[in-house]
Amino acid sequence: MSGLQDKVVIVTGGARGIGAAVAARMARDGATVVVTDLLDEQGAKTASEIRGLFLRHDVTSEDGWKSVVEATVERYGRVDGLVNNAGIAAGTPLESETLEQFERVLKVNLTGVFLGLKAVIEAMRTAGGGSIVNIASISGLIGLPGVSGYGASKWGVRGLTKIAATELGRHRIRVNAVNPGVIYTPMTMERNAQLGEGNFPPAPLGRIGVPEEIGEAVSFLISDAASYMTGAEITVDGGWTSGQAMTTQHPDTTGGTAPDPGVQVNSL
Template sequence: MTDAHAQHDLHGKTVIITGGARGLGAAAAERAVAAGAHVLLTDVLEEEGRATAERLGERARFLVHDVTSEDGWQRAADYATETFGGIDGLVNNAGIATGQPLESVSVDFFRKVLDVNLTGVFIGMKTVIPAMRERGAGSIVNISSAAGLMGLALTGGYGASKWGVRGLTKIGAVELGTERIRVNSVHPGMTFTPMTEQAGIEPGAGKYPNTPMGRVGEAEEIAGAVVFLLSDAASYVTGAELAVDGGWTAGPTVRYVMGQ
């Protein structure tokens, strides 16, 4: 193992990853297992979740889990502790997206989005804190979004929930820092996943000129940031918001020709 890889070593650690059946969650699980972690993937997509865990091997398990349920969260925490001996990391990744103007989003759907994307994160944090305290340290990585760093049209409840995740992350960081429990948020830009593919998103260079890098991200690129924050390489990083968005939220793209 090289020094660079050793810095991201997760051997001896147990991580829960919600929304782990596919997309960003599955990519994060694969990276975490490769780094040596035991991983509990949870999701409401049972068939895909079990297939992902089976593909990742003996250090991965899957549990059907609704993140809006307090009982469901406690079952997940108990399962991780009983199976792997404790909880060292949590990746709050489960979420649902929106794509409508504010005025056309129903109140019921707005509430549903906040319940999954924000309340689910809150319950998860609340549930794992005692287990991490018992271990003497921990790392919580909350998946927010570029929509949690700027006002993004047509995101309605999604954008509001991701701003909420960003704020909740900072509250957790300042409350838990002295207990060596770190809390950080990752803010993906447009990323190619099964969910975004349904909205017409395509991978490849030059397809999205409004971003400085001119392309969408790949799930593995987001996963790399997640594993960094879970690892001891990020031991002095808490309350941070890490944009993994190809520069999208840095500012408007300016195209120019060198020498002019």
């Protein structure tokens, strides 16, 4: 992948799963990557493996965002890219989801993206431009049952992506989104996701995805190869939302018991 050499990119929720795969892909493509997460040990390990920097980071904190951007600029002199990947999931039917759960998911998944967008504008403007990728979800493309807070947050991320793209284009800052389908991560493993052909019939390709496939899409959008793309979305879901009939029951890979609302994990 061309266009990432010498770029400095922040990846939130980068300790494991999709975030770690994104960080690794961009590092191989020449970027210097700052991994942020609440998972200290895993985050430090991921950053060490790609010769990057790990910073502990709560994406719901405006001061936390300020510290991350300042530390990145102090260490590397600039910020060229941001991947808003950090998120939490809740797989609870609407009637059962509590206000606390709903608001917590929105705070991490949507407010966290909002704060990230705001936090990097000045640094990117100073650098002469930049590229931001927000990790949304197929839950923000269709009305999947059992994920009211999560789905609402991802619909919001898609809208915020387009609004930011229209506002920031004049500063040469591009803003795009990636919509993953069911991806094999620690989060989906807890919901019985299985790799291999034929293990996910709802997708025309017949399988779930792997984090590296999301990493490829994100690295492209961050890079100069996507220099005329902003306000766009790439859906990486094996064709699940391509138009075939959807099941009425949410798949086990994204439903079931929600994780602790205080645990920050990777987005689906």
